[in-house]
Amino acid sequence: MTDLATRPAETSVLRKIDWPTFIRRYGAAIVLALLVLFNIIFTENFLDLRNILFVQLRQAAPTAIVALGMALVIATGGIDLSVGAVVALSGQVTAVFLLDGVPPLVALPIGILVGVAAGLFNGTLVSRFGIQPMIATLVLFTAGRGLAQVVTGGRIQTVNQPIVEFLGLGVVAGLPISVFSLIVVTVAIMLVTRFTPAGTKLLAVGGNERAAGLVGIRTKRVKTMAYVVAGGLAGFVGLLELGRIQASDATNAGLNMELDAIAAVAVAGTTLAGGTFSPGRTIVGVLMLRLLQNTLVAHGIPREVAQIAQGLIIVAAIYLLRRSRDAR
Amino acid sequence: MRVRTHLRWIATAGAAALLVSGCSVDSGGSSEGGAAAGAASPAANCAIATAADPGNSQPADDTPIAENAPKLAQKDTYRVAFSQNANNGAWRIAETQSMQDEAKRLGYQIQVTDAQNNQSKQIQDIRSLIAQKPDALFVAPMTEEIGTVIGEAKADGIPVFLIDRTVSDSQAKAGTDYVTTIVSDFVQEGKRAAYALAKATGGTGKVIALEGTTGSSSAVDRKKGFEDALKECPGLELVATQDADNQRARAQDITESLLQANPDVTAVYAQGDDMAMGAIAAIRAAGKVPGKDILVVSGDGSKEALQAIVDGTMAANVECNPRFGPKAFEIMKQYAAGDDVPTKILNEDRLFDASNAAEFVNQAY
Numbered sequence: 007m008t009d010l011a012t013r014p015a016e017t018s019v020l021r022k023i024d025w026p027t028f029i030r031r032y033g034a035a036i037v038l039a040l041l042v043l044f045n046i047i048f049t050e051n052f053l054d055l056r057n058i059l060f061v062q063l064r065q066a067a068p069t070a071i072v073a074l075g076m077a078l079v080i081a082t083g084g085i086d087l088s089v090g091a092v093v094a095l096s097g098q099v100t101a102v103f104l105l106d107g108v109p110p111l112v113a114l115p116i117g118i119l120v121g122v123a124a125g126l127f128n129g130t131l132v133s134r135f136g137i138q139p140m141i142a143t144l145v146l147f148t149a150g151r152g153l154a155q156v157v158t159g160g161r162i163q164t165v166n167q168p169i170v171e172f173l174g175l176g177v178v179a180g181l182p183i184s185v186f187s188l189i190v191v192t193v194a195i196m197l198v199t200r201f202t203p204a205g206t207k208l209l210a211v212g213g214n215e216r217a218a219g220l221v222g223i224r225t226k227r228v229k230t231m232a233y234v235v236a237g238g239l240a241g242f243v244g245l246l247e248l249g250r251i252q253a254s255d256a257t258n259a260g261l262n263m264e265l266d267a268i269a270a271v272a273v274a275g276t277t278l279a280g281g282t283f284s285p286g287r288t289i290v291g292v293l294m295l296r297l298l299q300n301t302l303v304a305h306g307i308p309r310e311v312a313q314i315a316q317g318l319i320i321v322a323a324i325y326l327l328r329r330s331r332d333a334r
Numbered sequence: 335m336r337v338r339t340h341l342r343w344i345a346t347a348g349a350a351a352l353l354v355s356g357c358s359v360d361s362g363g364s365s366e367g368g369a370a371a372g373a374a375s376p377a378a379n380c381a382i383a384t385a386a387d388p389g390n391s392q393p394a395d396d397t398p399i400a401e402n403a404p405k406l407a408q409k410d411t412y413r414v415a416f417s418q419n420a421n422n423g424a425w426r427i428a429e430t431q432s433m434q435d436e437a438k439r440l441g442y443q444i445q446v447t448d449a450q451n452n453q454s455k456q457i458q459d460i461r462s463l464i465a466q467k468p469d470a471l472f473v474a475p476m477t478e479e480i481g482t483v484i485g486e487a488k489a490d491g492i493p494v495f496l497i498d499r500t501v502s503d504s505q506a507k508a509g510t511d512y513v514t515t516i517v518s519d520f521v522q523e524g525k526r527a528a529y530a531l532a533k534a535t536g537g538t539g540k541v542i543a544l545e546g547t548t549g550s551s552s553a554v555d556r557k558k559g560f561e562d563a564l565k566e567c568p569g570l571e572l573v574a575t576q577d578a579d580n581q582r583a584r585a586q587d588i589t590e591s592l593l594q595a596n597p598d599v600t601a602v603y604a605q606g607d608d609m610a611m612g613a614i615a616a617i618r619a620a621g622k623v624p625g626k627d628i629l630v631v632s633g634d635g636s637k638e639a640l641q642a643i644v645d646g647t648m649a650a651n652v653e654c655n656p657r658f659g660p661k662a663f664e665i666m667k668q669y670a671a672g673d674d675v676p677t678k679i680l681n682e683d684r685l686f687d688a689s690n691a692a693e694f695v696n697q698a699y
Contacts (some may be wrong), residue, residue, distance in 0.1 A: 049595055060619060061590045161424055162582070162608065164638060175619060251582045251615060255608075258581045303588055304595035306574050310548070 026329040030275040033326060034287065037319070038294040041301055049304055060182055066296040067184035068093075068243045068250070070289050071191050072260075073267035075236030077288045078195070080271050081212045082232045083280025084132055084139035088124060089240040089267065091150030093260025096120045096244025098154040101163045101254035110169040114245055121241015122234055124150065129230030147264070154256035164253040173249025184246045188289070191239065195285050205283075208232065212280030269316065270295055273323040295319070379569030380537025382529050387685045391522040397676040400509035404491045406470055406670040413443040414666075415468040417459045419476035419499075420451035424636060426474075428656040428699030429498065433472065436659030449476060457483045464490055470666055473512075474498050474658075481505020484512050495666060497658045498681075508677035513669055516661055516679045520552045523633050523652045524559025524605075526685055530650035531570065531603055531631040534687075538569040539600035539629075542592045544578040544585050544609040552654075553577075556605045556633065573599060578609045585612030586619075593620050593628075600628055607634035607651070614647050625649065635686060637698040643691035650687040656699055 029036075045052040052058075072089050079086045100117035104110065124146055131142035178186040199205030210218035211228045219225045240260070247259045268278075270291035276282050295316055302312040416433050420426055430446060437444035447463060449456030453476050460483045463471060471487050471494045473480075481501035487494045494512035506512055531541065543560065546553035557575075564570055574592050578585035585604065593599055593616065602617070604610035610632030617624040624630055624647040632639055635653030642648035661681055669675045686694060 051594055051597055054594075056621065057594045060621075061594050064619075065587050065590065155422075159422070161422075161427075174615070247583065251586060251612060253582065253611070255582055258583060261581075300587075300591045303576060303591045309577050309588075 026326060030323075030326040030329075031287065033275065033323065034273045034291045034294045038290055038297065041294065041297045045297070045301055045304075049301070059180075059185060062293075062297060062300065063185045063188075064182040065300070066293050067182070067188040068246050069263055069266050069270070069296065070188050070292040071184075071239050071243050071246075072236075072263050073270045073288050073292050074191060074195055074285055075239035076264070076267040077271050077274075077276065077283055077285065078208065078232045079139070079236045080268075080276060080278055081208050081280055081283035082229045083212045083215065084229065084232065085143065085268065085278070086128060086233060086236050087140060087143040087264050088128060088146035088150055089236060090260040090263040090265075091147050091154065092121050092124045092237055092240040093244045093247055093263055094154040094254075094256050094258075095124070095150045095157075096241040097248040097254045097259050098157045098163075098244075098256050100245060101165050101248055102157055104165050104167055104170065105163060110167070114169070117245050117248075118238055118241040121237040121239070121244065123237070124240070125234035125237020126230065128237065129233030132233065133226035133229040151256065154259075158254065158256055162253050162255045165248065166252065170249050170252055173245055174252055175249075183249070187242070187246065192285055192289065199283060199285075204228075204231075209281055209283060212282070214281075266292070266295065269320050272320055272327075275323065275327060277327060380532050380567035382563060382566050383532040383535075383537030383569070385529055385533075388522070388526055388529055389685075390682050391519045391680060393676055393678050393680055397678050398509055399674045400513045400669070400677050402510040403513045404488055404493045406493045406666065408670045409469070411441050411443070412469040412666075413445075414470045414472065415445045415447075415463040415466065416472040417447050417449065417456060417463060417474065419449050419456055419474050421446075421448040422451070424699050425634070425654075425656045429474065429658055432657035432659035433662065434659075436663050440663060442663075451476065453477055453480060456480055460484075461486065464492060468492060470495065472497055472662055475501050478502040479505070481511070488512070493666075493669065495662060497662055498656075514665065514675055514677050514679055516658060516665065516681055518654050518681045518683060520555030520654075521559035522680075523654060523683060524556035524561075525563040526559075526652045526683075527556070527603055527631050527633055527650075528560045528563035528567070530652065530685060530687065531601055531629070532564075532567045534629050534631065534649040535570065535601050537567055540571050540573045540596060540598055541601045541603060542573060542589070542596065542599050543575040544588065544602065544604040544613060545575060546578075546580045546605045546609070548577045548579075553605060560603060560605075570601070578604075578612070580606050580608055582608045582612040582615075585609035586616045589613040589616035590619060593617070593622075602628060602630045604630065604632040607632050607636040607639040610648060610651075611638060611642070614642065635684065635698060637695060640686055640691045640695040640698045643686055643688060644695055646688075650685065651691075652685055653683040655681050655683050 076086055096117040099120050100113050103113035103116055128143050128146060131137045132139050173183060176183045199208065207223050207228050210223055211225045215225050248254050271288055274284060274287035274291035276284060298315060299312045303309065414437060418426065418430050421430050434444055447459035449459050456476050457480055460473060464487050471492050473494060474497050478501050482505050484494050484501060484506040488511050496512055496515040498517060500515040500517060508515060545557055564572060573596050576588045578588050602613045604613050610630055613630055614624045617628050622628055629649040631650045632648060633652040633654055635651055639648055639651045643651060658681060665675060665679060
């Protein structure tokens with residue numbers, strides 16, 4: 007009798023969980039956990055603290071910072087294809103100023119300002135002129151990298167200055183600068199979006215722009231701000247990338263970073279239609295895709311195969327996204 | 335008469351033989367060419383560890399002579415043209431500069447066009463250069479597929495010399511449509527890198543290799559030369575090979591991952607200098623000392639790489655010489671003089687290591 011009595015209760019608990027939604031939300035985290043487990047067992051020295059902090063997290067941090075900006079833009083229903091080019095442009099401009107003898111206290115903020123200006127440009131095109139985000143940001147996607155190449159004549163510029171070495175190899179609070187920055191940026195974004203009206207406005211604009219406008223939200227300003235923040239973060243990452251290779255490389259800095267960021271937001275289970283924002287899951291998405299690549303590389307599988315694997319995971323994420331919406 | 339015999343840039347191995355204790359090698363081995371001591375026999379596990387730099391290769395003996403291409407009159411001064419495919423990147427900028435400098439030195443007039451990495455623009459460039467009837471036309475082809483326009487130069491009686499790349503055989507014939515191609519031997523570059531690495535490490539250790547863009551002829555050929563030579567050196571174990579796309583940041587990420595998975599790696603072969611600089615940064619970031627814990631051998635011969643050798647972070651570098659000017663004009667003069675010019679000529683690349691890097695660093699591109 008007890009058997010019969012308990013069984014229906016069990017199934018009803020399991021049924022209560024909306025599996026497609028659960029996997030959409032936490033699928034990336036589950037895959038990340040599986041990858042970590044795999045590496046602990048099969049990859050030498052994986053659990054070494056130095057490896058975790060200074061290889062895995064350090065490599066992922068710049069993309070994660072860019073992805074957070076991307077997630078903000080996507081939350082408003084937009085997309086920003088220009089961030090990779092902005093990373094290159096910011097690094098180039100900063101490198102040129104540093105090589106001209108401009109003090110770092112001036113040159114580094116200029117790099118971030120380049121990103122902010124790019125964001126303002128994107129945001130204005132999208133919100134004031136009503137241009138589709140993909141087209142609006144395509145302008146700087148191509149022109150930004152072109153400009154970066156013009157700035158230095160296409161040459162890699164090596165910058166052997168203590169500040170650049172610090173950006174690349176420096177340690178703050180026991181963490182590489184990029185990882186430390188990621189934590190600061192994440193906390194700041196979480197505080198602002200959770201505890202100030204900005205977060206509500208952001209999601210309202212992304213969820214239903216007209217309704218948000220009707221309740222008095224200045225939707226254009228909210229959208230522009232999202233692009234400005236994304237641009238500023240990309241500008242900052244330009245500095246990190248400059249430090250990482252101790253040189254500015256207009257052709258390759260930030261290359262495909264916008265796509266990695268969008269992929270991370272997508273595998274994190276965020277709909278690209280806007281209205282949702284989850285910084286934590288976005289970072290998990292970046293870490294998962296990065297660790298997937300690194301795991302395959304560390305085990306001697308060609309990079310091309312790693313790219314295919316990433317594509318398959320994105321397909322799986324999209325499938326789950328659709329399933330969970332249908333289930334709703 | 336053949337074009338003058340190629341100089342061999344043999345590192346003075348015998349004379350420079352350094353005293354390394356026996357043939358055992360700690361990873362902190364000298365970054366200088368550390369050959370075995372005096373009378374010691376070559377390391378049993380690496381036949382090439384004590385060998386001299388194999389130097390530049392020679393074109394095959396049966397390379398035909400350019401006989402049917404348009405002739406060039408012997409004159410005191412010439413008006414020449416050069417079609418560059420893309421005047422960007424340090425290497426190509428150095429190549430164009432070398433052509434201009436050598437023309438100036440000889441008192442020739444030279445006109446240069448830049449196709450900006452655009453094949454159809456290069457074809458137009460070449461047509462407009464032909465229309466100006468230069469005495470000779472030098473072309474650095476963007477791809478192998480611009481051969482038909484080369485034939486148009488022949489119709490106008492202008493001899494064409496290809497440099498650094500060639501064109502498809504089905505579109506233009508060497509020795510007929512154009513005089514000759516002057517190229518680097520990438521296979522030999524890979525082979526020389528393997529010899530240099532064997533020498534620097536003493537012939538033992540674990541190696542990771544970073545390759546240029548998958549499928550490019552330089553990547554395919556350097557890999558072949560490197561891996562074939564390494565077969566004679568079982569002591570050096572190639573534990574991983576990855577495509578780093580000639581990119582510094584990518585090479586850095588990949589090296590970091592590979593070093594973590596293979597912590598006992600003692601040497602890195604990067605096919606190109608940008609990747610080598612990324613690898614050196616990764617070695618540093620991993621808390622190891624490049625040039626001491628892990629030796630790096632690379633190819634290209636850029637200024638940055640030579641400086642790295644001077645600084646001790648790179649062991650050796652096989653040049654991929656961008657300075658085609660002197661060779662190109664020398665061949666042109668020989669052709670004008672009626673000497674036999676083979677239809678394929680190999681450019682000379684130097685081997686740089688601690689013994690000569692300081693001497694050449696200021697001339698490097």
